[in-house]
Amino acid sequence: MRSIQEIENEIIEEFSFFDNWIDKYDYLIGLGKSLEKIDESLKTKDNVIAGCQSQVWLHAKKNEQLIEYVADSDAIMTKGIIALLIRVLSNQNAKNIIDAKLDFIQKIGLDEQLSQTRANGLKSMIKQMKIYALAFNKI
Amino acid sequence: MKADSLKNSFSILNSTINDNKLVYFDNAATTQKHQSVVDEITKFYLEENSNIHRGAHYLSQLSTNKFEETRGAIKSFINANHNHEIIFTKGTTESINLLSSCYSKILKAGDEIIVSEMEHHSNMVPWQMCCEESGAKLKIIPINNNGELELDKFEKIISEKTKLVAITHVSNSLGTINPVKKIIDLTHKHKAKILIDGAQAAAHIKIDVQNLDADYYCFSAHKLYGPTGVGVLYGKEDLLNMLPPYQGGGEMIQEVTLSKTTYACLPHKFEAGTPNIAGVIAFKKAIEFINETTVEKIHEHEDFLLKHATKKMQEIEGLKIIGTSNNKSAIISFVVDGVHHYDLGIILDKMGIAIRTGHHCTQPVMQKFEIPGTSRISFAYYNTIEEIDLFCNCLLKAIKMLS
Numbered sequence: 001m002r003s004i005q006e007i008e009n010e011i012i013e014e015f016s017f018f019d020n021w022i023d024k025y026d027y028l029i030g031l032g033k034s035l036e037k038i039d040e041s042l043k044t045k046d047n048v049i050a051g052c053q054s055q056v057w058l059h060a061k062k063n064e065q066l067i068e069y070v071a072d073s074d075a076i077m078t079k080g081i082i083a084l085l086i087r088v089l090s091n092q093n094a095k096n097i098i099d100a101k102l103d104f105i106q107k108i109g110l111d112e113q114l115s116q117t118r119a120n121g122l123k124s125m126i127k128q129m130k131i132y133a134l135a136f137n138k139i
Numbered sequence: 140m141k142a143d144s145l146k147n148s149f150s151i152l153n154s155t156i157n158d159n160k161l162v163y164f165d166n167a168a169t170t171q172k173h174q175s176v177v178d179e180i181t182k183f184y185l186e187e188n189s190n191i192h193r194g195a196h197y198l199s200q201l202s203t204n205k206f207e208e209t210r211g212a213i214k215s216f217i218n219a220n221h222n223h224e225i226i227f228t229k230g231t232t233e234s235i236n237l238l239s240s241c242y243s244k245i246l247k248a249g250d251e252i253i254v255s256e257m258e259h260h261s262n263m264v265p266w267q268m269c270c271e272e273s274g275a276k277l278k279i280i281p282i283n284n285n286g287e288l289e290l291d292k293f294e295k296i297i298s299e300k301t302k303l304v305a306i307t308h309v310s311n312s313l314g315t316i317n318p319v320k321k322i323i324d325l326t327h328k329h330k331a332k333i334l335i336d337g338a339q340a341a342a343h344i345k346i347d348v349q350n351l352d353a354d355y356y357c358f359s360a361h362k363l364y365g366p367t368g369v370g371v372l373y374g375k376e377d378l379l380n381m382l383p384p385y386q387g388g389g390e391m392i393q394e395v396t397l398s399k400t401t402y403a404c405l406p407h408k409f410e411a412g413t414p415n416i417a418g419v420i421a422f423k424k425a426i427e428f429i430n431e432t433t434v435e436k437i438h439e440h441e442d443f444l445l446k447h448a449t450k451k452m453q454e455i456e457g458l459k460i461i462g463t464s465n466n467k468s469a470i471i472s473f474v475v476d477g478v479h480h481y482d483l484g485i486i487l488d489k490m491g492i493a494i495r496t497g498h499h500c501t502q503p504v505m506q507k508f509e510i511p512g513t514s515r516i517s518f519a520y521y522n523t524i525e526e527i528d529l530f531c532n533c534l535l536k537a538i539k540m541l542s
Contacts (some may be wrong), residue, residue, distance in 0.1 A: 021157070022489075025486065025489070029541060054481045077482045
């Protein structure tokens, strides 16, 4: 299993190839389009993350000691961001997820691309992923 | 053309956003401020600052006079009968809340209020609250698929039980200009009173409250090239006199003893506390800009932009305009097949184009059209045909990226 830090570094390296926003956004859109589809039955009100400008659904389950996330959004850029978060945090153990600092968001310049309201949406998404990890950690 | 000299009066329009020249198409949310407005605010704080009314000293006299001059300018701007029919608030939302809070003390079970399906939440929620408090019932005028009020339905729901009708002059999410004169006449036939929410109208359409015979009319300075934090509630003198006061405090009293207070006359009865003095004084400069330009000329230019943009946008595959009335103000709401408005907003922003995305505080309108939200562009007098052409090119590029 690769560590969260290793995956973060890999993403930072991928994004370092882009020197303009169009390429960066194109890449995010591509990630969004290729994000694995989630079961429609998981798009419930309970799974909606509050505080996002677009609709975001997040669900998690525990496989052995690892937590697996699935998520979806009606906005493609948001889906791209979700794809990155899932790539970093999914199939990790709860403790590592809770402790993850997720510096890559700042290092790939994603935070400065987002307005305050949108950055808050991203924070809500990460918070919800960590809350799942906390809950599973206690089981 | 005038565009260059105009852009010198609105220097923010010469800014560069994300390495691109700013195209500001979010004027329905707020317009940019005319240089004379900005200068007046600076001048006030540097040379004239003082609290208004009751001051014995020179500066207080000066600021009081200038504050009251704005009231006079607004009275003329909307052709009210008296200066004291102009109440200053902090914006349209507060103007409506002032009125709804007064009406919640007057209305009782069995009374009815009518609003429409296209109202901004600020002309919907206060009336829902008013009904909860007073026991009155809220009735709704529906809209058709073009985003126009269904007036035949209005005629069916209005009755002698109706005490107040609250309708927007121009829809902020659809652009529809409502036939307010007709609605006012119908309302008066049933002896009810009417509030017109002019937030989206006052900078674009000539307002004559006497000719309209509106009982109440409200709007915000910040959508008329003026400062934020200043709004107006116009009301007919006899009606405002009849209403109970809104907030208690300084300025609004005639005499206070420990057991009882008598209230000041209009307009002070509704203006408790220190208002946004600098903002109100600077608002006069914005009114002067509009008067000098003339509302007719503004309307003509914006209508030209609206028609040009509508035509160009209709040619874009998969794009659908929401709000297709023949009588529209310079607002275009649209959706694009397979593209989320949020994604479109981010990409256009990167290209230097400021638009608004979402439900525009009109969730019932979104429910009617069964969409989560729209992208919305809205024009002001300083916008140009060239900006619309640039926007359409950028929009095409963004759609290509996203689909």
